[in-house]
Structure formats: C-alpha cells, structure tokens
Amino acid sequence: MFPAPDLGFAAVGATGGVIMNPANPGVADGTAPDRRPTMQPVVIGSSFGWLHYIRATKSSDVAVLICSGLNWDMVRAHHPLRNLADELAIAGYPAMRFDYPDTGDSAEDPERTELWETWRKSIHAALDHLRRETGARRVILCGVRIGATLATLAAEQRDDVAALVLLAPVLRGRSYVQQLQMQARLENRAAVLPDGGLELHELYLGAETLERIAQVDLRNASLPPDLPVGLFMQAPSKLGADCERAWRQKGADVTSTDFACLAPMLQPIEGLDTRPMDFSPLLAWMRQVVPTPPVSVVGAAGPAAVLAAPGWVETPLRFGPDDALFGMFCRPDGDAGDLAVIIGNTGLNPHYGVARFAVQFARDLARSGIASFRIDFAGLGDSADRTDKIPVSAPEFNIDRSADIGAAIDLLSQLGYRRFAVHGICSGAYHALHGAVADQRIGVVLMVNLPVLEWRSDDDLFSVTRRNTKLSHYVQRLVAKEAWGRLMRDLDIGKILWTQAERTAERARDAVLGWAERRGWVERQSVGRRIMTALSRRQVKTFFLFSSGDHGVDAIEQEFGRGGTGLMAFAGTTVRIVPGLDHMLTAGAMRRTAIDLMIRYVTELNDGGDAGSLPNQAAAVNPG
Amino acid sequence: MTIRSTVLDQMAVVAKQQNKVLVPLADGVLLLESGLDSLCLAILVATLDDELGVDPFGSGDDVAIPVTVGDLVHLYEAAAVHS
Numbered sequence: 001m002f003p004a005p006d007l008g009f010a011a012v013g014a015t016g017g018v019i020m021n022p023a024n025p026g027v028a029d030g031t032a033p034d035r036r037p038t039m040q041p042v043v044i045g046s047s048f049g050w051l052h053y054i055r056a057t058k059s060s061d062v063a064v065l066i067c068s069g070l071n072w073d074m075v076r077a078h079h080p081l082r083n084l085a086d087e088l089a090i091a092g093y094p095a096m097r098f099d100y101p102d103t104g105d106s107a108e109d110p111e112r113t114e115l116w117e118t119w120r121k122s123i124h125a126a127l128d129h130l131r132r133e134t135g136a137r138r139v140i141l142c143g144v145r146i147g148a149t150l151a152t153l154a155a156e157q158r159d160d161v162a163a164l165v166l167l168a169p170v171l172r173g174r175s176y177v178q179q180l181q182m183q184a185r186l187e188n189r190a191a192v193l194p195d196g197g198l199e200l201h202e203l204y205l206g207a208e209t210l211e212r213i214a215q216v217d218l219r220n221a222s223l224p225p226d227l228p229v230g231l232f233m234q235a236p237s238k239l240g241a242d243c244e245r246a247w248r249q250k251g252a253d254v255t256s257t258d259f260a261c262l263a264p265m266l267q268p269i270e271g272l273d274t275r276p277m278d279f280s281p282l283l284a285w286m287r288q289v290v291p292t293p294p295v296s297v298v299g300a301a302g303p304a305a306v307l308a309a310p311g312w313v314e315t316p317l318r319f320g321p322d323d324a325l326f327g328m329f330c331r332p333d334g335d336a337g338d339l340a341v342i343i344g345n346t347g348l349n350p351h352y353g354v355a356r357f358a359v360q361f362a363r364d365l366a367r368s369g370i371a372s373f374r375i376d377f378a379g380l381g382d383s384a385d386r387t388d389k390i391p392v393s394a395p396e397f398n399i400d401r402s403a404d405i406g407a408a409i410d411l412l413s414q415l416g417y418r419r420f421a422v423h424g425i426c427s428g429a430y431h432a433l434h435g436a437v438a439d440q441r442i443g444v445v446l447m448v449n450l451p452v453l454e455w456r457s458d459d460d461l462f463s464v465t466r467r468n469t470k471l472s473h474y475v476q477r478l479v480a481k482e483a484w485g486r487l488m489r490d491l492d493i494g495k496i497l498w499t500q501a502e503r504t505a506e507r508a509r510d511a512v513l514g515w516a517e518r519r520g521w522v523e524r525q526s527v528g529r530r531i532m533t534a535l536s537r538r539q540v541k542t543f544f545l546f547s548s549g550d551h552g553v554d555a556i557e558q559e560f561g562r563g564g565t566g567l568m569a570f571a572g573t574t575v576r577i578v579p580g581l582d583h584m585l586t587a588g589a590m591r592r593t594a595i596d597l598m599i600r601y602v603t604e605l606n607d608g609g610d611a612g613s614l615p616n617q618a619a620a621v622n623p624g
Numbered sequence: 625m626t627i628r629s630t631v632l633d634q635m636a637v638v639a640k641q642q643n644k645v646l647v648p649l650a651d652g653v654l655l656l657e658s659g660l661d662s663l664c665l666a667i668l669v670a671t672l673d674d675e676l677g678v679d680p681f682g683s684g685d686d687v688a689i690p691v692t693v694g695d696l697v698h699l700y701e702a703a704a705v706h707s
Contacts, residue, residue: 072663175670178679183666185689235637239674267643 037089039082039382041305041316042096044129047122048105048307048316049098050382051133052085062162062292063136064088065127066097069145071180071201073266074103077144078350080265080277082382084142087279092292094134095142098126103202104352105316105328105359107309115205116212123154131160138162140290144265146170149216156222162290163228165282168259168266171239173216180205188587201355201586219243225251228289232259232282234266253289257281308333312366317373320407324384327351327375327408329415330362336371338418339606341446342408343374344432346425346584347396350381355586357425361595368599370606373412377404377431397455401431402438409441419443421602425585426451429552436540437531444541444605446598449583451552453528453559528559536570543574543601545594547581574601627701630675635660635693638668651694658693678703 040051053060066081068074081097088095100119101109109118127139140163143151148169155161170176181192184200193199196207205213219242223229229252233240240256247254261278307314314330328351343358345351351374352359362372376383377399409420421444424432429447436442535542544564546553553564556575560566564575576597581590625633632649639646639659646659655665673679680703681687690696 172674174679175673178673178681179666179670181666182669182681183662186662186665234641237671237674263641264643266641 067147
C-alpha cells in the first residue's frame with residue numbers, strides 16, 4: 001500500500017491554474033500559448049467545470065456561462081460545447097461550462113434538499129465564480145435544452161446579464177416532464193416510481209422536482225428590459241412564437257435564429273459526422289449584441305481543482321502528446337494499492353459515460369480501495385480534436401485507441417501505480433481488449449458487451465451485425481407476426497442469407513480446425529484466438545461480461561462455441577452472461593449489477609497481489 | 625391543421641431533428657418500427673402537448689402506450705375532444 005500520489009499542484013500556480021501532467025509540465029494545449037485556448041478545471045461547491053480562455057483575455061468585461069442539458073442532451077452536446085467554449089475564448093469571451101450537482105463529473109450536493117432548486121442555485125454560484133475568476137462585470141448566459149430553461153430563470157433574477165443565448169430551449173416544463181416520463185415508461189416500463197419520482201438513466205427526480213419543473217413556462221419569464229435574447233430553435237413552433245411575442249412585449253430584444261448548424265449537438269452521436277461544428281452564426285450574433293474588446297491582462301492562477309467526498313478524491317489530469325488528452329483521476333481518500341483501472345469511452349460518449357456509468361464505477365472502485373482514471377480518447381469529451389485524417393464517418397472501431405490507453409498508463413506509472421486494468425463497454429471494450437494486446441503493462445481487461453473481436457477495415461455496423469447475428473434471431477423475428485412488415489421493408493434478405501451461409505461455412509471450418517487444434521495438428525490463426533493466446537501467455541486476466549441476448553454473445557459463440565466455452569482453453573479468462581442487463585447499462589439496477597461483479601473480480605485480483613494468483617474462472621460461464 | 629396532420633408532421637420533425645429515417649407512415653405502421661426510437665417517441669409526446677395542448681397520457685401509467693401510428697393519432701383525436 002502507498003499513500004495518495006503527489007499530483008504536483010505546486011506547478012498549478014505557475015502555469016495559470018491549469019492542471020498539468022505533473023511529469024510533463026507545459027501549456028495544456030501545446031503550442032502558441034498566447035493564442036490557443038486554455039482549459040482550466042474549476043470546482044464550484046460540488047460542481048466540476050472548465051474555464052476556457054486565451055491567456056491574454058482571461059480578464060474581460062464580459063464572460064459566458066454555458067449551461068448544459070441533462071441526460072442524452074448533456075452527453076451528446078458535451079464535446080460540441082467544449083469546442084464552442086474554445087471558440088468563445090478565441091473570440092474574446094472567457095467561457096465556463098460546468099456540470100450541475102449529481103450530473104457529469106460533479107458530486108452530489110451534500111446540502112441539497114431538492115434537485116431543481118439545487119441546479120438553479122448552482123448556476124448562480126457558477127456565475128459568481130466566473131465573474132470572480134475573469135473580472136467580468138457582465139455575463140452572457142448560454143443554455144442548451146433544459147439548461148436554457150435554467151439560464152432563463154437565472155437571468156430573471158440577476159442584473160449582470162448582458163445577453164441570453166437559448167439553444168433549442170425547453171420552453172415549457174410540463175412537456176419536458178412528459179418527455180422524461182414517456183422515455184422512462186418506454187425504457188423502464190414505469191413512468192412513475194412508488195414515491196411519485198422518476199428514474200431515467202442517471203437521473204433520480206423526486207416528485208417535488210418533477211412538480212417544480214412542470215410549473216416552469218418561459219412564456220411567463222420576466223426578462224430584464226432590453227436584454228438581447230438569441231433564440232436558436234430546432235424547428236418553428238407555436239410555443240416558440242408565443243415566447244418570442246411575450247418577451248418582446250416585456251421589452252426584451254429577441255432575435256430568432258436558425259439552429260440548423262447546431263443541430264448535430266443534439267443528435268445521436270454514433271455514426272455522426274464528427275467534424276467540428278460551425279458556431280459562426282452564434283458568435284456573429286454575440287459579437288453584434290455584446291461586443292467585447294480583449295483586455296491584455298493575464299489572469300491570476302486559479303486554485304487547484306479537486307473534487308472529493310467520503311471515500312474518493314478526484315483530480316482532472318491532462319496527459320499524452322501535448323497534454324491533449326484528458327482524464328479524471330479518482331483515488332481512495334486513504335491509502336490505495338498499486339492497481340489502477342483505466343476506463344475508456346463508450347462509443348463517442350464523454351468520459352463520464354452513458355448514464356454516468358464511469359463516474360459510479362470509479363467512485364465505487366475508490367471506496368473499495370482502487371484508483372481509476374476515466375479518460376477521453378482523442379477527439380472525444382474533453383480531449384482535444386484529433387489532428388490526423390481519420391475519415392469523419394469512420395465507425396469508432398476503426399480508430400486505434402491503444403496509444404491513448406498507453407499514454408494513460410504512462411501517467412499512472414509516473415504517479416506510482418504498477419499494475420493496470422483497462423475497462424470498456426461496447427466499443428470501449430473492443431479498445432480495452434486491443435489496448436491490452438498492444439501494451440504489455442496491462443494485466444487485467446474488464447469488458448462489458450464486447451460486440452466484436454475483430455473489426456475489419458471495410459466493416460460497418462450493418463455488415464458486422466449481419467455477420468454476428470445467429471440465424472435463430474431472424475427466425476424468431478419471422479415467427480413474430482408483427483415483425484413481418486419491417487423485415488420485408490428494411491432487411492436485405494439476400495444479404496442476410498448469404499451472410500448466414502458464410503457464417504455456417506465458417507462454423508464448419510472452425511469445428512474441423514478446432515478438432516485438429518486439440519490434437520496439436522494445426523495452430524489457429526483467427527484474430528480472436530490470436531488475441532486470447534497472446535493475452536493468456538502473458539497471464540493477463542480477461543473478464544467478459546455480457547447481457548444475455550446481446551449481439552456480442554453471438555460474436556463470442558461464433559468464435560468460441562456456445563456460451564463462449566472455448567474460452568476455457570485460455571488461462572485467466574472469465575465469462576459472465578447475465579440476464580436482464582441492457583447493452584449500455586442505462587438502468588440503475590443494471591449498472592449496480594455490472595459494477596458489483598467487476599469490483600468483486602478486481603478486488604479479488606487486487607487482494608491476490610499478482611496477476612497470476614487468480615485461477616482460471618472460465619467455468620463460471622452462464623450460457624444465455 | 626387536423627390532429628392527424630399535426631401528429632404526422634411532428635413525427636417527421638422529430639425524425640429530422642434526431643437524424644432518423646422515417647418509414648412511409650400509415651395507420652398500420654408500428655410506432656417502434658416507424659424509424660423513431662424511444663427517445664424520439666418521448667420527444668414527440670412532449671412536442672404534441674406543446675402544439676396541441678393535450679396530454680393523453682397524464683402523469684401515470686394508466687393509458688396504454690399506442691402500438692401503431694393509427695393508435696397514436698386516434699389517442700390524440702380522442703384527447704382533443706375531451707379537453
């Protein structure tokens with residue numbers, strides 16, 4: 001056991017408040033320090049956030065507070081809002097974005113009695129912090145979806161708001177509550193919990209919170225006279241027009257502007273064009289209504305950003321080439337072992353994960369005495385955009401993330417950690433597995449719903465799904481009468497049959513080769529077997545956790561037989577197939593199950609001391 | 625605009641906003657086979673309340689979730705009559 005690592009905060013004050021890789025001090029964003037935006041982590045009460053500024057303009061007459069949405073609205077807009085904050089900083093507006101208590105990387109507000117009020121208060125606290133940090137006399141509030149609602153309510157109560165930017169705002173709380181209830185009902189089969197509250201992904205909204213949200217109607221907002229309001233709507237609506245009219249009647253200077261260029265920030269991330277978005281219409285409007293001359297004063301260093309609660313302490317860290325990558329280092333609040341778990345992105349979602357899985361996992365690991373580092377791969381979350389020429393439409397699987405994982409291990413090694421596990425869900429599991437092959441320092445791989453062992457360069461999501469889906473799945477769908485319509489409409493029967501024929505041939509070949517392999521006549525060459533052979537020889541422990549019925553089970557069974565029993569040939573492998581989990585672990589009970597299973601597994605390894613101490617657990621296979 | 629045309633228009637709007645491909649809509653098309661996922665359908669319900677001023681689902685689980693596009697249209701038509 002060794003004490004908490006020294007993260008080198010002595011360097012913080014000397015570098016403008018930016019948390020550095022302590023072993024690689026320098027400007028966080030690399031070259032041209034005077035012109036590139038700096039991202040300074042901030043902690044305001046229980047909220048974690050980022051202040052973006054150009055070093056010459058940290059002090060400014062006006063600064064921008066970005067208020068994010070919740071749930072999918074938050075996850076999808078995370079990286080675009082990071083880039084928007086950078087562009088605002090370059091334009092001369094220091095910009096801060098932050099996570100409300102109980103969301104993103106933030107902690108629970110220990111004094112909270114009710115979430116909606118807590119979130120409203122957190123915006124005022126963030127605004128006050130922003131003004132103190134930047135010296136700004138005035139602020140621009142910029143909100144997305146329900147964040148725009150919260151921003152409007154804050155603007156009603158303050159006299160320092162220079163402008164209000166509303167991006168696809170929720171104008172009426174009642175319909176937003178309906179949306180949450182319907183989504184909960186469709187996903188969880190229950191809209192309302194017995195106590196009148198609602199659970200949806202990471203959100204637990206009590207009855208009082210739902211009631212408070214439902215009471216909000218922005219048509220009745222009392223905005224300060226002459227306040228410039230930029231209303232960026234996704235589509236014209238009667239409600240939007242009503243708001244515009246009502247605010248104008250009260251003296252606000254409302255501009256309704258096309259949101260089209262901003263639409264991708266609210267669309268599903270997977271398969272999305274990941275080129276930087278065009279924020280120029282928003283910036284042009286802002287420059288017009290609140291021009292700000294840059295002030296050539298270098299701001300003072302901010303305090304170190306550390307977030308803590310009983311059991312865990314979190315520190316934002318930059319790492320990798322030019323410190324362009326970001327991760328949240330989470331450690332126990334007491335002594336820890338020398339094992340650290342690296343948690344990668346799920347798909348293109350930010351480091352805190354879908355339904356905040358990564359945050360929950362990291363903090364529970366810390367409470368179990370294990371450190372973790374939840375990271376953003378290049379171009380995702382709070383990491384900088386990639387500089388290479390990856391096709392923007394390339395699936396996440398096509399990008400090699402092993403260098404990012406290796407860079408995270410470099411940093412953790414410098415902090416004193418000696419044993420490393422890597423974890424991921426879906427594509428994150430794929431990168432964890434391949435990262436472990438590439439980096440011999442990794443001793444444990446924790447994978448949830450690994451969809452494929454191999455991603456070929458010409459693969460796409462549809463071809464892989466066809467290749468890995470059992471014929472029985474299609475037969476089940478044919479039997480379901482109501483599925484006929486879609487099956488006939490959407491599915492390419494010819495391609496399915498051809499793929500299934502190929503799959504059958506592959507299985508026959510695998511059976512023959514397996515028989516020959518067991519007799520030592522041949523050595524198998526499939527990618528999956530090469531991976532498992534390599535990891536097994538290195539005594540790497542691999543933990544495969546699947547939801548029963550997940551497509552990943554099909555992929556494993558195709559390669560290793562029913563229930564993945566063929567994996568038993570590889571020492572150090574554990575396979576668990578658990579009924580009732582969903583693919584992304586969006587439901588609270590499912591996250592709990594997965595986290596408990598993985599922590600128990602890692603804790604046993606950790607207690608065992610060395611990676612070779614755990615017996616082969618492949619017998620724990622539970623065929624779905 | 626009729627209730628039907630509003631419902632169908634808003635389905636198209638939500639699909640576009642969420643980058644989904646909508647199948648040709650007819651009364652018999654299953655909602656979950658229409659191209660909209662659960663989030664889209666939830667957004668649709670919220671949008672229809674804003675546009676039509678009716679909430680056929682209330683706040684509980686009592687009202688059955690419509691299965692087809694036709695069911696959805698009829699649900700809002702009935703709710704509009706009773707509102």
